[in-house]
Amino acid sequence: MTAEAATAEPAAPAVRRGLPRLDRWGLLVLPLVGFLLAVLVWPLTAVLLRSFTDPEPGVENYLAFFHSPVYLDVLVNTFVTAGLVTLVTLLLGFPYSYLMTLASPFWRGVLMLAVLVPFWTSLLVRTFAWVLILRDTGVVNELLPGPPVPLLRNLPGVLIGMVQVMLPFAVLPMYAAMRGIDRRLLQAAEGLGARPAFAFWRIYAPLAVPGVAASALLVFVSSLGFYVTPALLGGPKNIMIGELIVQQLSGVLRWGFASALAVILLVVTGGLLMLMSRLVDLRRLLGGAR
Amino acid sequence: MSDGGSVDVRGVVKRYRDTLALDDVTLHVPGGEFVTLLGASGSGKSTLLGVIAGFTEPTSGSVAVDGRDITKVPPYRRGLGMVFQHYALFPHMTVWDNVAFPLRRRRVRGDELRTRVEQALEVVGLGALAKRLPAQLSGGQQQRVALARAIVFRPRVLLMDEPLSALDKRLREQLQLEMKRLHRELGITFVFVTHDQEEALTMSDRIALLRDGRIVQAGTPEELYERPSSRYTAEFLGESNLFPGRDAGTVLVVRPEHLGVLPQGESLPQDHEAYDCDVREVVYLGSGLRVEVELRSGQRVVARTAARGPHVPKPGDSAIVHWHPETSVVVSDDE
Ligand SMILES: Nc1ncnc2c1ncn2[C@@H]1O[C@H](COP(=O)(O)OP(=O)(O)O)[C@@H](O)[C@H]1O
Ligand SMILES: [Mg+2]
Numbered sequence: 001m002t003a004e005a006a007t008a009e010p011a012a013p014a015v016r017r018g019l020p021r022l023d024r025w026g027l028l029v030l031p032l033v034g035f036l037l038a039v040l041v042w043p044l045t046a047v048l049l050r051s052f053t054d055p056e057p058g059v060e061n062y063l064a065f066f067h068s069p070v071y072l073d074v075l076v077n078t079f080v081t082a083g084l085v086t087l088v089t090l091l092l093g094f095p096y097s098y099l100m101t102l103a104s105p106f107w108r109g110v111l112m113l114a115v116l117v118p119f120w121t122s123l124l125v126r127t128f129a130w131v132l133i134l135r136d137t138g139v140v141n142e143l144l145p146g147p148p149v150p151l152l153r154n155l156p157g158v159l160i161g162m163v164q165v166m167l168p169f170a171v172l173p174m175y176a177a178m179r180g181i182d183r184r185l186l187q188a189a190e191g192l193g194a195r196p197a198f199a200f201w202r203i204y205a206p207l208a209v210p211g212v213a214a215s216a217l218l219v220f221v222s223s224l225g226f227y228v229t230p231a232l233l234g235g236p237k238n239i240m241i242g243e244l245i246v247q248q249l250s251g252v253l254r255w256g257f258a259s260a261l262a263v264i265l266l267v268v269t270g271g272l273l274m275l276m277s278r279l280v281d282l283r284r285l286l287g288g289a290r
Numbered sequence: 291m292s293d294g295g296s297v298d299v300r301g302v303v304k305r306y307r308d309t310l311a312l313d314d315v316t317l318h319v320p321g322g323e324f325v326t327l328l329g330a331s332g333s334g335k336s337t338l339l340g341v342i343a344g345f346t347e348p349t350s351g352s353v354a355v356d357g358r359d360i361t362k363v364p365p366y367r368r369g370l371g372m373v374f375q376h377y378a379l380f381p382h383m384t385v386w387d388n389v390a391f392p393l394r395r396r397r398v399r400g401d402e403l404r405t406r407v408e409q410a411l412e413v414v415g416l417g418a419l420a421k422r423l424p425a426q427l428s429g430g431q432q433q434r435v436a437l438a439r440a441i442v443f444r445p446r447v448l449l450m451d452e453p454l455s456a457l458d459k460r461l462r463e464q465l466q467l468e469m470k471r472l473h474r475e476l477g478i479t480f481v482f483v484t485h486d487q488e489e490a491l492t493m494s495d496r497i498a499l500l501r502d503g504r505i506v507q508a509g510t511p512e513e514l515y516e517r518p519s520s521r522y523t524a525e526f527l528g529e530s531n532l533f534p535g536r537d538a539g540t541v542l543v544v545r546p547e548h549l550g551v552l553p554q555g556e557s558l559p560q561d562h563e564a565y566d567c568d569v570r571e572v573v574y575l576g577s578g579l580r581v582e583v584e585l586r587s588g589q590r591v592v593a594r595t596a597a598r599g600p601h602v603p604k605p606g607d608s609a610i611v612h613w614h615p616e617t618s619v620v621v622s623d624d625e
Contacts, residue, residue: 187345188378190365192439193395206382 044266047259054256061260071244075264078241079272081155081230082223085162089219090212092163093170097211100171101178119168127232130161134233153235161229169222170215177211213280217273224269241265294322294479295356295446297342302351304337304503311337312348313503319496321356321446324473324480328490328526329500335483338500339451342481344368355447366395371440371448371478375455377432379424385411385435386420392443410442411435413472430461437472447479454489466493487527491515499523506624518543520624531591533565533618541623548617549593551581553601554608564612567591569603579603583611 051061065071100111118126133139134157136148151157181204189199227242234240241261248258297319304312311334319325327335340346342353344365352361360368379388389407398406411417414434424432433453440448453469454462470493473480484490490497491511498508499522507514507523518524521532524543531549533542550559551569558564567583570590574597581593581603591611595603603609 182376182378184374184376184378185380187365188372188374189380189391191343191345191368191370191372192392193366193369193443194391195366198395203380 047262050256051259051263054259061257062264064257065260065264071261074239074241074244075268077237077239078224078265079268081158081162081238081240082220082226084155084159085166085223086216086220088159088163089166089170090216093167093174093215094208094212096167097171097174097178100175101181101183115168115171118164123165123228126164127161127229130157130164130233134160152233153238155234155238157233158230158238161233162223162226165226165229166219166223169218173214173218174208174211177214178208181207217276221269221273224265293444293446293477296321297447297479297481298352298354298357299338299342300352300354302338302341302348302353304334304341304346305349310503312341315351315500315503315505317498317505317508319479319481321479322477323495324470324482324493325496325498326482326484326490326494327500328484328487328497330526331485333500334503335485335500336451337503339449339481339483342447343370343372343449369443369445371443371445373433373436373440373448373450373453375452377424377429377436377456379432379435379439381424383423384420385416385422385424385427388424388435389420389439389442392439396443406442410438413441413475414438414468429457430465433457433465437469441472441476441478445478447481448476449481451483452485453482455484455486462489469493491527499526515545517619518621520622522624524619524621529592535620535623537620539623540620542618543621544613544618546580546592546594548613549591549595550612551583551593551595551601551603552610552612553603554610556601556610558610558612559614562612562614563618564610565591567609567611569605569607569609572603572605583609585611 052059054061096111096115100108103111131138131152134151135141136150136152138151140151141148151160185203185207186196186199189203190196194202224240225242226240227246230238230240231243241264245258245261245265248254248261297317299315299317302312302315303310313334315334315338317338327338329335337346341348344360344363348361352359354360355368355370380391383391386407389410390403393403393406407420408417411420414437416431416434416438419427419431424435427435433456436453454465457465466489469480469482482493494511496509497511497514499506499514501522507519509517514523515527518527518530521541521543524530524532529546531544531546533544535541550562551567552558554566565585567585569581570584571580571582573580573582575594577597579595579597579602581595583591583593583603585591593611
C-alpha cells in the first residue's frame with residue numbers, strides 16, 4: 001500500500017477544545033448557580049468567618065488545634081481510615097463490578113440489587129445491625145469457634161461498617177467504566193499471542209483505570225466525612241474528625257472551634273486532591289472533556 | 291514458494307442453545323490460497339472463522355493447520371493472524387505499540403522489533419502515523435493498522451472477518467486491491483469472510499458458500515458462477531434467470547449475458563432455445579444494455595446485450611428471448 005493511498009482519506013477530525021459558546025440556553029444553569037450559592041457558598045463562607053471570629057476575632061481556634069496532639073491524631077486517623085476504607089472497597093468492588101459485566105442480564109440485575117438494597121436502608125439501622133452482628137455474642141462470634149474475636153469498638157469494626165456503606169459508590173462508577181470496554185479486544189489480544197491473564201492485565205486493566213480512579217476518589221472523599229459509623233462501631237482510638245466536629249458543636253458548644261475543624265478538613269482534602277491532580281488527569285477521571 | 295499453511299476443517303458442528311450455527315462443515319484450504327467464506331448474515335461465517343482461530347470451541351469435529359490437529363490448542367498458541375470488522379485496535383496504545391504487541395509477546399526486542407514494526411507499517415503505507423492513537427485515525431487507516439498488526443509476526447494463515455464491511459465503497463474497493471497485492475507478496479493463506487458476493491468473486495481463488503451452517507458449494511469463482519450446483523448458489527452470485535427444468539426438482543439457470551433479444555419474426559440462431567416476450571425496460575449501461583422482458587407466463591427475465599447492432603430493443607416491442615443450451619445450467623431447486 002502506497003503512502004498516497006494512506007493519505008488520500010482525511011484523518012478523523014481533531015477533538016474540539018475550549019469552552020462551549022454561551023447562548024440563551026446557558027441561562028438555564030442560573031437556578032443551579034443560585035442553589036449552589038444558597039446551600040454551599042454562603043454556609044461555607046459563614047463557617048470560614050466563624051472560625052476566625054468565634055468566640056473572639058483571631059486565629060485562636062487554629063492554634064488550639066495545632067497545640068494539642070489529640071486533635072492532630074484525629075485528623076491523621078481520619079485520613080488513614082478513609083485510605084483503608086478506599087483500599088478495601090476497591091479490592092472488593094473491582095471483581096464485583098467485573099463479574100457484573102460478565103453476568104447474564106438476570107444475574108446482573110441481582111448483583112446490582114444486592115449492592116443497592118443496603119443503599120436504600122437507613123444508615124443508622126444498618127450500623128446498629130452491624131453492632132448486633134459483630135458484638136462478642138453476635139452472629140459472627142457465635143459461628144466462630146474459640147473465644148470471641150473483638151470486632152466492635154476497634155478499627156476492623158469501623159472498616160466493615162464503612163466499606164459496606166461505600167461499596168455502591170465504588171461499584172457503580174467502576175461498572176459503568178467497565179461496561180464501556182470492548183471485551184473483543186481481549187479476544188484480539190489472545191489471537192496475537194497473549195495469554196488471557198496477560199491480555200487482562202495489559203488491555204483490560206488499563207482501560208478500567210479511569211473508572212477505578214473515579215471510584216477511589218469518590219469513596220475516599222466521602223469517607224472523610226463519616227461520623228455515625230465510626231462513632232457506633234469504633235472505639236476511643238477510632239474517632240474521626242466528623243465525630244469531633246459534632247462533639248464540639250452539640251456537646252461543648254465550641255462553634256468557632258468546630259468551624260475551624262471543618263475548614264482544616266476542607267483545606268487538607270483540597271490540598272490532597274490538588275496533589276493527585278498533578279499526578280493524574282483528574283478531569284479525565286471524572287469523565288470530563290479530553 | 292508457498293509460505294502459507296493449509297487449513298483443514300473436518301466435520302465441524304457448533305450448536306448454541308437453540309441454533310445450529312455450523313452443521314457438519316468440512317473444508318480444505320490449500321496453503322497460500324485466498325479462500326473466501328461467503329454467505330448471508332447468520333449463515334455461520336463468523337462462527338466458522340472463530341472455530342479456526344480458536345475463539346469458538348466446536349461442539350464436535352476438528353481443525354488442523356498443516357496437518358497438525360489444533361482443535362484443543364488455545365488461540366494464543368495457534369499463531370494465526372486475525373483481522374476483525376471492528377478493527378479491535380487497543381485504544382490506549384499508539385499505532386506503533388499496537389503493531390509491536392504480537393512481536394513483544396514473541397520476545398522480539400531491540401533493533402529487530404523496530405525494523406519489523408516499521409516494515410509492517412511501510413507495507414500498509416502508514417509509516418508516518420506510528421505515534422498516533424487509534425482514535426486519531428480514519429476507519430480505513432485503522433483497518434490498515436489492524437492488518438499490519440496481523441501480519442507483522444509472519445503468520446502462515448491470515449483470518450479476516452468482514453474486514454472491509456465498515457468502510458465506504460470507494461475505500462473498500464481500494465483496500466480490496468491492496469489486500470490482493472498483499473496476498474501475492476506475502477504468499478500466506480488468506481481466509482476471508484464476506485457477505486458481499488461481488489467482493490468474493492473479485493478477490494478469491496476459491497469461495498465456500500455457506501447457508502444455514504452448511505457449505506452449499508465450494509470452488510473457484512468461475513465454477514460457482516458458471517456451474518452453480520443449486521438454485522441458491524445461482525441466485526446468490528450475480529444475476530440469474532430461472533426457467534422450469536425438464537425434470538421435477540430442477541431449474542434451468544441462464545445468466546443475463548448469455549441471453550439474446552430478437553424482434554418477433556427474426557430467425558433464431560441454430561439450436562437456440564427461446565420464449566416469446568414483450569420488452570418492458572431498456573437501460574443503457576455504457577458497456578451495453580440491460581433489457582428486462584416479460585414472458586407470456588408473466589415471468590420477468592433480464593438480458594444484457596450490445597448497445598449497438600441491427601436490432602436494438604425498445605420498451606413495448608414484441609420480441610423473442612433466446613440462448614444457446616450450452617450456456618444454461620440445470621441445477622437442483624433448493625428453494
Ligand atoms: N454466541 C452465540 N450464542 C448463540 N447463538 C449464536 C452465537 N454466535 C452466533 N450465534 C448464532 O449462530 C448463527 C451463525 O452466526 P454467525 O456465525 O455470526 O453468522 P455470520 O457471521 O455468517 O453472520 C446465527 O444464527 C447466530 O445467531
Ligand atoms: Mg459475522
